[in-house]
Amino acid sequence: MEYLVKDFLKEVKEKLPGWIRDNKAERKGVLSELEEHVWDKAEELSETGKPTEQSVRLAISYMGSPSSIAREYKKRGTPKYYITEELWPVYTKVLGIVCGILIVLNIVLFVLNLVTAGLIGDLSFSFTSIFIAFTIITVIFVALSMEGYFPEDFASPSEVRKKEKEMAKGAALGLPVSSKTGEQLKPFIKPTGKIAEGIVGIVFSMIFFMAPIIISNVIAELTLRGVTASINTEIYLYIRIWAIIGIVEGGINLSRGIIGNQQPAIHQGVLGVIMATKIANAITMAFVALRPEIIPWIAWFPDTGVLIIGTITPEFYGLVQGILLLIAIIVFLTLIEDVYWIAKLERYKL
Amino acid sequence: MIKRIENPGPKSLIAVDSKFKDYIEKFESEINRGISTLCVLQIIKNSGETGTYGYQILKDLKDETNNLLVIEEGTLYPLLRKLKDQELIGFQSLEVDGRLRKNYFITENGRKVLNRMEGFYSILTEAISPLFDVNVKLMDRYLYCPDCANKIDLSDKGSNYCEVCGKNIEELKNRGMN
Numbered sequence: 001m002e003y004l005v006k007d008f009l010k011e012v013k014e015k016l017p018g019w020i021r022d023n024k025a026e027r028k029g030v031l032s033e034l035e036e037h038v039w040d041k042a043e044e045l046s047e048t049g050k051p052t053e054q055s056v057r058l059a060i061s062y063m064g065s066p067s068s069i070a071r072e073y074k075k076r077g078t079p080k081y082y083i084t085e086e087l088w089p090v091y092t093k094v095l096g097i098v099c100g101i102l103i104v105l106n107i108v109l110f111v112l113n114l115v116t117a118g119l120i121g122d123l124s125f126s127f128t129s130i131f132i133a134f135t136i137i138t139v140i141f142v143a144l145s146m147e148g149y150f151p152e153d154f155a156s157p158s159e160v161r162k163k164e165k166e167m168a169k170g171a172a173l174g175l176p177v178s179s180k181t182g183e184q185l186k187p188f189i190k191p192t193g194k195i196a197e198g199i200v201g202i203v204f205s206m207i208f209f210m211a212p213i214i215i216s217n218v219i220a221e222l223t224l225r226g227v228t229a230s231i232n233t234e235i236y237l238y239i240r241i242w243a244i245i246g247i248v249e250g251g252i253n254l255s256r257g258i259i260g261n262q263q264p265a266i267h268q269g270v271l272g273v274i275m276a277t278k279i280a281n282a283i284t285m286a287f288v289a290l291r292p293e294i295i296p297w298i299a300w301f302p303d304t305g306v307l308i309i310g311t312i313t314p315e316f317y318g319l320v321q322g323i324l325l326l327i328a329i330i331v332f333l334t335l336i337e338d339v340y341w342i343a344k345l346e347r348y349k350l
Numbered sequence: 351m352i353k354r355i356e357n358p359g360p361k362s363l364i365a366v367d368s369k370f371k372d373y374i375e376k377f378e379s380e381i382n383r384g385i386s387t388l389c390v391l392q393i394i395k396n397s398g399e400t401g402t403y404g405y406q407i408l409k410d411l412k413d414e415t416n417n418l419l420v421i422e423e424g425t426l427y428p429l430l431r432k433l434k435d436q437e438l439i440g441f442q443s444l445e446v447d448g449r450l451r452k453n454y455f456i457t458e459n460g461r462k463v464l465n466r467m468e469g470f471y472s473i474l475t476e477a478i479s480p481l482f483d484v485n486v487k488l489m490d491r492y493l494y495c496p497d498c499a500n501k502i503d504l505s506d507k508g509s510n511y512c513e514v515c516g517k518n519i520e521e522l523k524n525r526g527m528n
Contacts, residue, residue, distance in 0.1 A: 012424075033404060033427055033452055040405040041423065064422030072428030076435075 001056050005038050008060045015070035019153040030073075038063065076148030083138075084145040091141040098137060102130050104333055111325060173261050176350050185348060188267070188341075191260040198254025205246030212236035215296075219309060229309040232294040241284050245277045252277075264348035271345075275338045282328040289324040292317040386421050388471060389414070390429060391464045394439055394456050401442065401455030404430065430454060438463055466514045469494050469501030493522055 009031050013021065020026045041059035042051035051059075063069065077084030083091050106129070152160055166186040175185045215231060222229040252270050259266060288295065292312060299308040312320055358364045364371035393410045394402060402410070404426055411419055421429075433439045438460035441452045456464065473494055479486040488494070493502040498515040502523070510520035 029452075030427065030431075032450070034424060036403075036449060036451060037405050037423060037427075062422075063424035066424075068422055069424035069428065072425045073431070075428070076432065 001051060001053050004053070004056050004060060005035060008038065008063070008066070009035055011066040012069055015066045017070065017074045017076075017147040017149070019147070019149050020073060023153075034063070034069070074146065074148040077145060077150065082142045082145065086150050087141055087145055090151045091137070094141075095134065095137055098133050099130050100333075100336065102133060104330075106130075107329060107333075108326065111322065111329065170261075175261060175348060178347055187261040188264075188345065188348060189256060189261060191257045194253050194257030196257075198250045198252070198257055201250030201253060202247055203250075205243045205250055208246060209240055209243035211239055211243070222307075222309065227307050227309070229307075231296050231309065232311050234291070234294045235288070235296060238284055238288050238294075242281065245281050245284075249274060249277050264345040268342045268345050271338050271342050275335055278331050278335055278338075282331040285324050285328040285331070289321045289328070292320055295320055382419065382421065385471075386411075386419060387429065387433070388464075388467055389419060390426070391433065391438065391456065391460065392468070394454050395461060395464060397455065399455060401453035403451050403453050407454070433460070462513050465502070466498065466500045469499040472501065473499050493519065495519060496522070 012034060013027065013031060016027065016030065020030055038056065038059045039051060041062055042055040043049060045058050046052050046055035077086045079085075080088055152163075155163070163186075167184040170184050170186045173187060175187065177183065178185050212233075215236075216233075219229045219231060252274055256267060256270060295312050297310060297312045297316075299310070300306075301308075355364065364374065389411055390407055393407050393414070396410075397406075407430075408421075408423055408426055411421070430439065434441060434454075437457055439454050440457050441454045443450045444453050445451070469492075472488055472492075476486045476488050491504055493504055494500070495502060495512040495515060495517055497517045498512060500512050500514040502512065502519065504523060510518060510523060512519050
């Protein structure tokens with residue numbers, strides 16, 4: 001008799017959706033409840049009040065097929081297109097990250113091809129990679145929705161606890177509930193982190209601002225000692241511009257940390273300023289890229305013990321220009337994150 | 351119900367073309383799905399604070415509906431799980447004859463949601479009854495919130511505001527009790 005019940009439960013187990021099957025406690029809970037039901041029913045159906053082979057068979061037939069039981073467990077989540085509403089935010093996030101990486105990769109390869117003039121082979125690949133990634137990700141998420149997966153099924157218990165903790169923190173701070181997901185919104189910045197980031201940024205930028213004076217003194221000292229040292233002082237202007245931008249960004253981070261998780265409109269405004277500083281950074285970088293002869297360089301020849309401080313030589317112009325251009329592009333791309341946060345902060349407005 | 355008919359008459363609708371049988375079965379299962387949830391919640395509510403377990407819920411469901419509302423027994427548990435995930439019911443594990451049994455009970459929010467579901471279902475049934483030449487009469491001991499259809503027991507001396515939408519129902523309550 002027991003084997004009949006075991007076989008039935010084994011079949012149910014095989015058909016259960018992954019989020020139950022792969023979770024030992026969940027699986028055990030589901031199967032033990034079904035088992036108990038079969039025995040109770042078999043007792044009721046038996047004339048003697050004790051389960052018989054026939055009554056067990058009959059009880060199992062009343063349960064419905066393992067597929068229909070499993071199908072009911074899979075009906076989980078709110079339908080939205082072919083992907084459930086619960087999985088939709090994760091789907092768009094994954095899509096955004098993967099497509100973002102592919103776009104960056106395509107641009108980087110495109111620039112590398114331009115800079116090296118195809119010397120290291122044709123590295124660019126077609127944008128169809130984005131379409132392929134989109135298709136694969138969509139198919140995966142449709143399949144997960146059909147199985148009834150929720151985002152929390154992929155999180156470890158410690159991650160779930162962390163999320164709950166953050167949500168509790170969000171509630172304590174008086175942050176609103178998302179109108180999209182109905183979930184409590186989490187804090188959008190870590191104030192202490194931002195304050196630290198701001199202070200470090202300001203200190204380093206101030207040192208950077210002083211760098212031209214320090215460099216000039218070092219060069220004067222080295223020249224006195226007979227070391228070949230000269231630098232194009234035009235670069236000082238750019239160093240000071242970057243330092244000022246750094247101080248502004250540091251100040252903004254510091255003030256964001258002090259404001260904390262309040263006043264989303266102010267955070268949106270300062271994010272706009274940060275975007276402006278990033279654009280200024282990228283533009284000045286492009287200017288420097290156009291004047292490679294002003295870029296300083298230090299060369300050390302250990303065998304002869306000769307130290308040369310000067311500017312880069314023409315054979316390196318292409319490489320340095322390529323690197324600077326890449327940095328400028330990456331800085332531009334980080335603007336996407338700022339736009340994302342400006343849009344996301346809309347949800348935090350009460 | 352249609353599933354119980356094993357040998358339909360040779361000239362009957364469901365024997366002539368299986369598509370009609372399929373259509374009726376699908377319709378029945380769609381209607382049953384919502385009503386089963388309502389009835390299961392009501393049975394759990396009736397079981398009080400200690401709650402009740404799956405097998406007993408199905409027995410009560412059959413008894414209370416004259417064997418008309420029958421669901422495949424194994425599919426009750428996914429439904430109970432869904433209700434638990436939605437925080438409408440909770441459970442406690444009790445040891446009975448050496449085995450752990452899950453006893454389900456209704457939560458406070460579950461009770462409120464059920465009242466609203468019952469209210470909506472009752473008003474809808476009454477409203478559509480003339481279409482089918484049946485007579486459905488709502489009992490006088492209940493008041494149905496005019497804004498959200500929440501079912502309110504007039505003997506309940508509690509709040510004068512609808513638990514679901516917050517409407518002031520004091521006057522309606524007094525009128526209903528007179």
